[in-house]
Amino acid sequence: MSQRLIAACIAAPLVLILGGIALVVPLPYASYSPGPTYDILGKDSDEAEVIQVDGHEAYYDDGQIRFTTVVASSFGQRLSLGEALSRWVDPDKAVLPYDVVHPPETTRADEEAEGAIQMTTSQDVAKAVALTELGYDVPKAVQVAQVDDEGPAKDKLLVRDVFKEVDGEPVTKAEQVVEAVRKHDDGSLVELRILRDDRELTVRLKPEQIEGKPRVGVTLGLGYEFPFDITLRVDPAVGGPSAGLMFSLAIYDTLTPGSLTGGANVAGTGELAPDGKVGPIGGIEQKIAGAEAEGADLFFVPAANCPDVKGLDPDLRLVKATTMHDARLALETWVGDHDADLPSC
Structure with missing residues (x-):
């Protein structure tokens, strides 16, 4: 048997093995x-x-x-x-x-x-x-888009709660809520006036330090006051x-x-x-x-x-x-x- 044929006989199984491995090795793709x-x-x-x-x-x-x-x-x-x-x-x-x-x-x-x-x-x-x-007029508002599973707002605020006031001040933009919560880094309660299912409620929360900043554990989003x-x-x-x-x-x-x-x-x-x-x-x-x-x-x-x-x-x-x-x-x-x-x- 020639050396070339011997080499081919040895290489063929290796190629098949490597080809099989290549077919199953994870690549940086999704679908x-x-x-x-x-x-x-x-x-x-x-x-x-x-x-x-x-x-x-x-x-x-x-x-x-x-x-x-x-x-x-x-x-x-x-x-x-x-x-x-x-x-x-x-x-x-x-x-x-x-x-x-x-x-x-x-x-x-x-x-x-x-x-x-x-x-x-x-x-x-x-x-x-x-x-x-x-033809309706639909005013924009700031609302709760998500409530963290762990945090001060759990079971107290709900998704789609609309913020009307924070610490007695009318809310017109999300930054007002964020800034007001940060002022309570001394452990005092932040007072939120919210609209939920056509009812206005007052919720008081004690912010917690999350990633070095006082937060109540909600994500704010764009909301509306629907007729x-x-x-x-x-x-x-x-x-x-x-x-x-x-x-x-x-x-x-x-x-x-x-x-x-x-x-x-x-x-x-x-x-x-x-x-x-x-x-x-x-x-x-x-x-x-x-x-x-x-x-x-x-x-x-x-x-x-x-x-x-x-x-x-x-x-x-x-x-x-x-x-x-x-x-x-x-x-x-x-x-x-x-x-x-x-x-x-």
Whole structure:
């Protein structure tokens, strides 16, 4: 047997072994896959309407307005070469740098907390934008976006409590609350006047030293003083800001007679700003795939995501969404004529 043949016989198993190892060694990549979609005009797992209204007539008509989601590979899970390749060849999945999906110096708890805060904010902004579209004046306010599991505010303040006064001074911006709490580094009580479910309450808290500063253990966020109560019964496991546009369209539909969708299945995505503008989101291709799987007829794409959908040819109509107002008008136009010209990418 020649030396070359002997070398080949020895090398071949080594190559196979090394190739096998390469396929399973973790790489700095993560993935997005299509997630479930949720019909905001439908009912939750308890058979209750997802949109609950108290103080205004609610109209539960035919049709579906769905917000879409993506499923990211788990925190701490880095794809192997084999996993990355299998997802890369799947047109409905995306392979991304791990640090893009799970930013450095964040924990699983950080991600979950941030997702919950974003979901709360997106719902409240959606309510305000829908009500503004209906002609209501909706004053902005400072509210509780999150309460720490451990801290002075636990069981005393609740998410969506609106701050009216702090130590007797009217609250107009979040910085006032932060600065007032810091003045109580001597262990004295800070007095908070809050609005909760149309009732004003006084809460007194003793700040604790957290990371060297006196704090009460809450995250502050943008809130509103609504003319009546609107509650969205969304699965608490779902987080993030990208359902804002669809929340707002569904709320508008529920507060007006007749079906905004004409009985059709409409889906979409987009982070909603307080002025009604629709912002970009991640995972647009996976969200379109998820909506297509649910039989949606039309899908709203944030204007800034239009370059991401070039070349796609899904079995649903893609409509560019710049503002909630424009999206509503486009939907009404489409209901009247499915072949009408609509804003597109």
